[in-house]
Structure formats: C-alpha cells, structure tokens
Amino acid sequence: MPPTHADISLVGRRRETFRLDALISAAGQGEGGALVLRGEPGIGKSALLDHTRRAASGFRVMQASGAEFEMELPFAALHQLCAPVLGHRAGLPAPHRKALEIAFGLDTGTPDPLLVGIATLGLLAETAAEQPLLCVVDDAQWLDHASAKALAFLARRVAAEPVAVVFAVRDPSPEPARSPELDELPALTVEGLPEPDARALLGAELHAPLDEQVRDRILAEARGNPLALLELPRGAGPGGLAGGFALPVTSPPAGRIERSFQDRLERLPAGARLLLTVAAADPVGDPGLLWRAAGSLGIGAEGAEAAAASGLIEFGIRIRFCHPLARSVAYRSAEPEERRLAHQALASATDPAADPDRVAWHHAQAGTGPDEEIAAELDASAARAQSRGGVAATAAFLERAAALSADPARRVDRLLAAAQAKLAVGDFDRTAELLAAATTATAMTGTAMTATATTGTAMTGTARQLAQADLLRGRLSFVRHRGADAIACLLGAARRLTQVDPAWSRACYLDAIEMGILTGGLDAVVREAAAAPAAGPAGSVALLEALVSLVTDGPREAVPALRPLVSDTGHEEWTRRPSLASLLAVEVWDFDAYLGIGHRIVELGRRSGSFFTLPIGLAMAATANVHAGDFGAAVEMISEGAAIAEATGASPLFYPRIHLAALRGRRREAVELFDAVLAAGPLMSISVHWGTAVLNNGLADYPAAFAAARQAVASGDLATAGLALPELIEAALRCGEHEPAASALRALTERTRAGGAWGLGVQAYTRALVTGDEPSFQEAIDRLDGTRAAVYQARAHLLYGEWLRRQGRRREARERLRHAHGLFSDIGMEAFAARAAWELRATGERARNRAHPAGDRLTMQEVHIARLVAGGATSKEVAARLFLSPRTVDAHLRNIFRKLDITSRRQLRDIDL
Numbered sequence: 001m002p003p004t005h006a007d008i009s010l011v012g013r014r015r016e017t018f019r020l021d022a023l024i025s026a027a028g029q030g031e032g033g034a035l036v037l038r039g040e041p042g043i044g045k046s047a048l049l050d051h052t053r054r055a056a057s058g059f060r061v062m063q064a065s066g067a068e069f070e071m072e073l074p075f076a077a078l079h080q081l082c083a084p085v086l087g088h089r090a091g092l093p094a095p096h097r098k099a100l101e102i103a104f105g106l107d108t109g110t111p112d113p114l115l116v117g118i119a120t121l122g123l124l125a126e127t128a129a130e131q132p133l134l135c136v137v138d139d140a141q142w143l144d145h146a147s148a149k150a151l152a153f154l155a156r157r158v159a160a161e162p163v164a165v166v167f168a169v170r171d172p173s174p175e176p177a178r179s180p181e182l183d184e185l186p187a188l189t190v191e192g193l194p195e196p197d198a199r200a201l202l203g204a205e206l207h208a209p210l211d212e213q214v215r216d217r218i219l220a221e222a223r224g225n226p227l228a229l230l231e232l233p234r235g236a237g238p239g240g241l242a243g244g245f246a247l248p249v250t251s252p253p254a255g256r257i258e259r260s261f262q263d264r265l266e267r268l269p270a271g272a273r274l275l276l277t278v279a280a281a282d283p284v285g286d287p288g289l290l291w292r293a294a295g296s297l298g299i300g301a302e303g304a305e306a307a308a309a310s311g312l313i314e315f316g317i318r319i320r321f322c323h324p325l326a327r328s329v330a331y332r333s334a335e336p337e338e339r340r341l342a343h344q345a346l347a348s349a350t351d352p353a354a355d356p357d358r359v360a361w362h363h364a365q366a367g368t369g370p371d372e373e374i375a376a377e378l379d380a381s382a383a384r385a386q387s388r389g390g391v392a393a394t395a396a397f398l399e400r401a402a403a404l405s406a407d408p409a410r411r412v413d414r415l416l417a418a419a420q421a422k423l424a425v426g427d428f429d430r431t432a433e434l435l436a437a438a439t440t441a442t443a444m445t446g447t448a449m450t451a452t453a454t455t456g457t458a459m460t461g462t463a464r465q466l467a468q469a470d471l472l473r474g475r476l477s478f479v480r481h482r483g484a485d486a487i488a489c490l491l492g493a494a495r496r497l498t499q500v501d502p503a504w505s506r507a508c509y510l511d512a513i514e515m516g517i518l519t520g521g522l523d524a525v526v527r528e529a530a531a532a533p534a535a536g537p538a539g540s541v542a543l544l545e546a547l548v549s550l551v552t553d554g555p556r557e558a559v560p561a562l563r564p565l566v567s568d569t570g571h572e573e574w575t576r577r578p579s580l581a582s583l584l585a586v587e588v589w590d591f592d593a594y595l596g597i598g599h600r601i602v603e604l605g606r607r608s609g610s611f612f613t614l615p616i617g618l619a620m621a622a623t624a625n626v627h628a629g630d631f632g633a634a635v636e637m638i639s640e641g642a643a644i645a646e647a648t649g650a651s652p653l654f655y656p657r658i659h660l661a662a663l664r665g666r667r668r669e670a671v672e673l674f675d676a677v678l679a680a681g682p683l684m685s686i687s688v689h690w691g692t693a694v695l696n697n698g699l700a701d702y703p704a705a706f707a708a709a710r711q712a713v714a715s716g717d718l719a720t721a722g723l724a725l726p727e728l729i730e731a732a733l734r735c736g737e738h739e740p741a742a743s744a745l746r747a748l749t750e751r752t753r754a755g756g757a758w759g760l761g762v763q764a765y766t767r768a769l770v771t772g773d774e775p776s777f778q779e780a781i782d783r784l785d786g787t788r789a790a791v792y793q794a795r796a797h798l799l800y801g802e803w804l805r806r807q808g809r810r811r812e813a814r815e816r817l818r819h820a821h822g823l824f825s826d827i828g829m830e831a832f833a834a835r836a837a838w839e840l841r842a843t844g845e846r847a848r849n850r851a852h853p854a855g856d857r858l859t860m861q862e863v864h865i866a867r868l869v870a871g872g873a874t875s876k877e878v879a880a881r882l883f884l885s886p887r888t889v890d891a892h893l894r895n896i897f898r899k900l901d902i903t904s905r906r907q908l909r910d911i912d913l
Contacts, residue, residue, distance in 0.1 A: 192224020
C-alpha cells in the first residue's frame, strides 16, 4: 500500500513525533501534560495530530476545533470537547456541576470561566479514571475566549492525571484570532520539511514528468510547507508545470496557498461559489441547515456537484472544508452582496427558538444600514451571552448592535456597554477605541439636542453617558498602567453627575478616594470630595464625610465618626470597597472589625463564586490572622489566594506575606521577600518599610528599625503609617532618640484616643516606654489580654519584662519574660522569641526550648492541604479549593506524610500545623 501524503509529511518530523510520543507515554503512566503545536497554515500540524491519535492506543480520544465564525459564542469549543462525557458530571461537586451545566446551556445562571475550568478538570479526571484521555484541539487560534481560558486552565493542571492535551495553533495567528491563554503552555514550533522529504511529497503528488527547474522553483517557494507542495502544482495547471512556472518569492506560503484556493474558486460556476460562501458563513457545519439555505437561494444539485468536485469542500454528516484557509478564502473572496445573501439565507434557515443568537448574528451580517429591530435582537443576544459568562460574546453583540443603531442615544449606550465588556475581557486597545467613539457620539448627540431645544431629560442622559465614559476610562487607565489620570477621570465623572445624579456623584468620589489610597494623591481627591452634594444612602454620605474629616481635620475629629461605621462589618459599602474597609479598621485600631471584615469578604467571595472578591478577602483575613497570632490560618489563606492568582493569571497580593514574614522574624526569608516586592514596583514599598521595622525590632537591630519606621510613618499612608508608629517609638528609644519617640507617641495618641482596646493597649505600652510610667505597662496588658490581638499581647509582656530587668527587678522580670517567650514561641514569632530568651538569660534564667511546629517542614501549599485534610476534607474537596486535580492532592499528601514521618490522614489531626 503506497504511503499517504500525511505519512510522507511525517518522515521529517522525528523531533515532533518524539515529543508527542513522550507526552502520550507519560500520560498513559499517570503523568499528564500539554503541548501546543505552532506553525504556519499547511505546515503539517494536522498530520501530527493524526499521528498523536494513532499513537494513543488504549486512550479515549476527545476532540474539538476552533471555528473563525464561532469565536464570539462562549464555551462553543469546550462543549464540543466535553459533550461525549457529560454523563460523568454527576460525580462533580454541586457548584462545579452547576457551572458546567450553565456554560453548556443546560441550566440558567452566570458561571465564572475559572469555575468552569475547574469543573472541566474534574469532569476529565472522572472520565480518566476509566481509561487515559487524549484531548485534541485543532485550530486553537479560533477558540472562543471562554473555551480558551478553561482549556488553558485544564492543560496547566493535568500533571497528576492520565490526560494528554494537544493544541494546534496557526502561527502567526490571523487577526482577530488570538489565544493568549495558551502562550504559557509548553510549545513546539513545526518547521518546514527537509528538502529530501519535501521532494518525496511533491513526487507523490505529481503523476507526470516535471522539468527539473520547475521542480526546484516549487521546492524553493514552498519552503517545506506540505500543503503548499500539494497546492502549488494544482494552481499552476498543465501549462505551468511544463515550463516557465514562476511565483513571486516575496509571498509567504500561506499567501500562495490562498491564491491556489482562490484559483479553484474562480473556475467554479456562480451557483457553486455561492454555495461555498453559504457553507463558509455557517460555523455549525450542519448539512440540513446548509441545504435549506441553499434551497432558498435557488442553488440546485449542479452547484453542489461542482463544489464537491473542486476538492475544496466535503459534503457528509458534517460539512467540512479541505483546510481552514479554504473556508476563509471562500468567504472573503465573495462579493459583499453575496455574503449578505448567504447570511440572510442562513438566518431564515436557522430555528429562532433553538438558536436565536445565530439568527441575530446572521441578520446583523446581512444588514446594509441602521436597523433598530436587528440591533434590539443583538441586545437580547448580548444579555443571553452575559448570563452564560460569555463576556467576549457580549462585547461582540453590543458592538455590532451599536453599528446598526438608528437611535443616536441608544448607539452611545451600546458603545459604552461594549466598552465595559471589552474591558472585562482584557481587550484594552478596543476598549479605548469604543470609548473614543462613544465620547464623540455623545458630544454630537448633545449638540443636536441643544440645537433642537430638546428637554433637560435628554441632556441628563448625555451627562450620564459622558460620566460613564469617564469612569470606564479611569478603570482602563488604572489596569493598564496605574496612571494618575485614572483619578482625574473618576473626578471628572463625579463633577458631571453633581447635578444630574448626586448619589452616583458621591459614589464616584468614594471610588476616587479608594484609588487615591492605592496610587497616591489622596489629599487632592479629598479636597474636591469635600464639596460633594449630601445625597444618596445615609451610609455612603456618612462615610464620605468621615473620610474627608480624617484627611482635613485629623484622627481626633474623624475617628469618633468612623468607628461606628467600621465596627458594622455588614455595612453595604464594605462589600463594594473591601480594601477601604480593611484600611479603616486598622486606622481606627478596631481589631474585631479588622478580623470580621476580612472573614466577611471571604464568605461573600465563596458564596458568590467571585474570583475578584475572594482573593481580596483572603488577603485581608490572612493579614488580620497574622496579627492575631494564628500563623497557620494565615498560611492557609495565603496559599489559597496564591492558587487563585496563579489560576486566573492575576497579580498576587503580597501584603499578607509581608506581614507574616516580618512578624515570623526569619531574616533571610523576609529580606528576600522584601527585595522581590520592591523590585516588582513601588506600590508596596510602604508595607515593606513597616515590615523592615518590625523585623529589625524583633532582631534587636534598632538603627535599621528606626530608619525603616521613619520612612513608613512619613508616607502618611492610611493604616500602615499608624501601625508603624509603635515601631518608631520603640526603635527610637533604643537608639537614644527621645524627641522622635515623643513626637510619634503624640501622633499615636491622636489616632487611638477614640479607639478600642487594641489601640488603647498599644498606646499604653508605648506611653510607658517613653515616660517610664509603670502603671501604663499594666494597663496595656489588662487591655490587650482581653482582645484577639495576640501579637500585641506578647509584645506588651516583653516590653514590661525588659523594663523591669533594667530596673533591677529580676524576679518580676523573669515572670513577664517567661510568659512573653511562651507566647512568641507558640505563635511562631522567632525573632521576638529569641529576643525574650536573651533577656531571660540576662536575668539568670535559661528559656525552655520549644519544638518547632511540624508545619515548618512543609511548603505553604502543603500546610494548607494538611490543615484541610486534618479538618476532614476529602481529596476532591481539597482539589476544588486549590484548583488542582484529586490525584495532584494525593501526590502532595504523600510528600507531606514523608516529611512528617506519618502514614495516614488520621495522624495529621494530632500534629501542630
């Protein structure tokens, strides 16, 4: 039996086939992985995928393919892949099962793409328990955004599963195709065939003698591209092959292949070309749909026969073009009127009840000008896409609806909605373009209204639209480059809304203040916000007034007003502005609110499934737990936050790790973290200064602590500057700098005067340090022993013990220092525990050595897994929490057992983690 073209094109693919065979072999042994094949059209990616399917003997093969005209339909490709195994979804956790069913239209709701990715991982893990899986995704450059995100997530997490995932991606990808989610996966670039193999493939295609010079020309211009080697002789015709064959060498093989397909199209009769246009415009490949559409256009059997004879298309149980480039050429080479006829026929042939979105999309492509009826159809499609989590589809439908809008005001609304959707999906360039178009259109609309003496209601609508544009522009600036103009945009929106919507105006000022805290420039924002109208919900009004007072009048005036707002951890503003809530809890020294707000945001994030809210809540709760002395819980939350960041591609939140490293007191570990954070940018520099001060106070390096604390206090940052004041007082006094210590005490007293036990306790022990007033030490201990601020309790005992020793009262000092050493050791504050031990030795007593917690031998992720399992969680439940597969969790558990020298889950319950 003679070799096929695919067989010949694989002869020179030893490197590629070796990698693919190794991937299949490893997956068969339970070590899954992924590989992205990249290359130009026709280079042989499909042949390599065929080889992979043949090599996967004993595997279940699941397949999907991206389609250029399905890019805007959310989860279309993922549904292709998973449809054959959806029966296994019964074994998934209920939230994951529901997310998958919503994504595939089996239930209603709004799934998060990440949750769908986790559910897909679980679904394939369940399926792979029966036999190994090979997932093949061709034309991945055309994947819809939601599918690409879910599949990339899956591919990164199959290492412990018998699952191999192989993608084929056109490189470079044509516009607007792009799947950046796949860029971080292992990749293999497929090059052209070596000349001997290229010559063999060309010889297999030709059935007549060929002039050697013509052969050399074809080989040179094909550059080893197998499809070019097959298509160039077809495009040349008999005369071209006989002699004088020439093509411009400046054109890449893909361009020459497209011209070959174009030549074949031009030889077809008009009916066959129109039929190919209809087939190309239909992303479904449903023969019944195609023949209904063809019938409405009067295309008969002769047209179908001619199209099939061209070799460009295959009519079977599914309509298939010979290559994606052939489909693209068939569509793009058609005249505009032919494309409109094709879409109109497809819209008429599609069942509006079963697939209303495709009907709307085809109607939109068939339109020739503004049509409010079609625009309204697209609005409905956008709403349906959004309900299924298809942000990219939402944006596409809205953008097209805007183009077809007959009503200028509706056009602006749709442009702004499309811009918001594009921003959510990360298409920042297109967001900026849509905002510019919306702003121009709004200005024109306003001018027209003024010229025609339109009522004030319409002008109010224009102001709202301009304000919404400002808000979106500000968010775009912030996510792009943390620009200062982000605040200016928010303030611009607030000004526009002052008269037309005072409540929304105040909300914009609050947003600007929160952004000012994160980026700087808070004072200027507050000065302008002070003139905001007193309108809107009472809580919002009170919060803005208190924030303005905090900056303009100082803590003495503001804290009494802020404190009741902060202590109400269920305040509606905190769910919308959790970062501000956490900062204010520290600013007013309310430890219960500090802990409570963080845990409430975690609960809200878990309940809503929001991977925007949950990481913020975890970071807040982790930081509060650090100060509560529960390092184990903090490590667990930091690990979960890191897992979410890695899964979503978001930037990790470093501040809980800074607080943990500073208070744990391991110099090398902390300094490495601080250096890495500073190298990443200046945003966290104030937290690093605070952390450096705490670290060095624990290590008794007081000059270094004094310098760092001064920098943190000088920043004026909400919360962090206040936390740095006690560090400054302690370090300054140890360095003999009494005036800076006294000044810092006055500032701390202002901040904590109306505070709770946490703030008053810290104020008391710093006052005792500065003044030598012994009753203040006892006051500090009495206040702090009644709170959950364990770190500060321990420090109060240490400072009192150190003071007593310096007064020569060794017996009393030993009691305080012994208690402080025990507290520090139990918490895990190693530097402060060592400092307490040194002080104890100075009194003539040696501190009792404490065993290091077993958790010190584990990584953060292993501590998290161990704590969850010790609490009774199954591998599946842990996997769902950490976005891993159950087999990966089991692999981590084996490492945990080895490090802790145990053999069962039950033993974890008795170990200090």
